[in-house]
Amino acid sequence: MEWLAMARHGESVGNVAWREAETQRLEEIDIGLRDPDVPLSETGRRQAEALGRRLAAMPPDERPTVVYSSPYVRAAETARIALAELDDLPVRYDERLRDRENGALYALTWRGITARFPEEAARKRLTGKFYYRPPGGESWADVALRLRSVLAEIQREHPDGRVLVVAHDAVVVLTRYIVERLSEKELLEIERTLVPNASLTLWARKDGELRLVTSNSTEHLDAADLPA
Template sequence: MTQAVREAGAVELILIRHGQSEGNVAASEAQQAGVEVIDVPARDADVTLSTTGQDQAVAVGKALAAIPEDRRPDAVVSSPYARAHQTAEIAVETAGWPVRVRVDERLRDRELGILDMLTWQGVERRFPEEAERRRWLGKFYYRPPGGESWTDVALRLRSVLDELNGLGMGHRVMVVCHDAVILIFRYILEGMTEREILDLAAGTAVLNGSITRFVRPEGKGPWTLEEFNQADHLREQGVEVTEHAGDASVHPQ
């Protein structure tokens, strides 16, 4: 990448977590029932929004519609997973933005490998050695067989951010993705340590349909976090605010 490209890039990055999915609902029900397997309706990539999730996506779109035209994102990029892409399409259509939603597979949710569809109880009972390895390594570095660690996801996102530096001065970008992806964006953009991002993950659930926003007015240099996990637009429109987070035990033990 040339020095000229590095001197001008995107000035705003809006991160939106997808609305509540059928998988979120199934996972919460499985955890409450103490069962080992989550009864998801499809493979992870194909799980769609719940009715509440669709309402949340519409509420996001109404909030986006209030953004002045000269400050609207000129690029909207989504995870390829159905719940995120559906959220992006509904939000953009509701906002009335004349922009096409693009898909980028690097924004997909973290892959869980052999632990996919299992509750933590299921992992403990079916793969006790993996449960112990996860406790020892912590969530940041633990990679389940066939899956990804958070550091693996970070590698994907670093390449996405590199491309933002090649867009040219003045561009604003909206990304619709997943809770872990948003947290790792924060880890990268704010230069966090492992301890700092795990502390954040342990104490904060990224809400469905929430908005996180980073800015850098000069289009270069460090990004500044303007708002995180903001869900006032849901409350103001009378839409249910839902919290579906992963295991809060994230630190190495």
Template sequence: MGPEQIMAVRHGESEANLAHRRAGTTPLVYERGDDEVTLTELGRTQAAALGRLLAALPAGEAPELVWCSPYLRALDTWRLARERWGAAPPVTVDGRLRDQEAGAFAHLNVAAIQERHPGEMARREREGAYAFRPPGGESLADVVVRLRGFLADLSLDRRADGRRVLIVAHDSVVLGLRHVIAAAPDAELAAVLEFAPVLNASVSLWRAGGGRLDLVRFNDVTHLTP
């Protein structure tokens, strides 16, 4: 049967997000590993706002189960949201919800990639951002493959049958979920990039109806407005 509802949240602003934004078009090498990056002060504020949103939901709409990325920024977002919410639904950490792996591009912003790997950037332009796989990394198509497996397992998980599920993860995961839940052909994967960027602490929601999950809202950040 599968979940009655899926709510997908991108983590709050991370230290790497802030460093990349400040660097702008200046080449940047960010030394911390992708799984080690935690939240900025703004990111913690965003996570608390998510918790307030969850606390304000009617009982019949609040998540009952949580699946989370193993990366620290996602785990911290859930921890802070849970503390503000005041509820503690069961949590499962699943490696398939990790961010898209950058491989040789890890630690580098776009300007640094262009400086160090101009040939690879040219290949990215030829192949398209959804299909391009950096050396040792993943394409968005690769992320979709693991998310398809995750959702297939979730639909068979008796814990999730008819329940409301919260997923706390990353921008690439939320985009990939949109593609997989819509059952769109992989030939149309590039179209999902029209909905990028997925914003920090944004909420996307699907509800079951007619034997499928229908999109209710996507990339919603109204709960972050004071």
């Protein structure tokens, strides 16, 4: 590929509910939706518009030629809103780009996990974040496996393309793990830094390989006076 860019979805109502749960020291976030159905907040929609303006400001021969997205509502909405600035470039949805599945632990804060599933909290501490798989859910290694599949397919189909992917924080971080050939230790160090909503991480081809150009870039949000 000429370049590959990963954009995290804009702020979702789930992100808002999570912050409220942490502030109030709750065991569970008040969301009432399946993870695939969680939509953007009003701030998230404005962030997606700002992302679109950034993409539209690129010279025509540097803009995305193809766009992929997670089918989860918050990502799909971000892609739709952003691409309205680019004459509605078609989006290809792929379930392999979905967020990490937390299974029985979905919507629980760490406080909730330790209170309701103390044995799982202990197992996670022992196993470590990368390989721990919650009941009915996925480990980070599981997500990396499906990402390797979809990224290889994208490379085969668009060998000279400029590919934009709209997805989730775990997908962004694990794409760095795959593309940059990171170790588990390096991945977990990177993961300590939050991937901001509607941020852009981009790799460009150099000497036959994709090299990181920018990570977690939010200059378009700063220009619009929006939170990251």
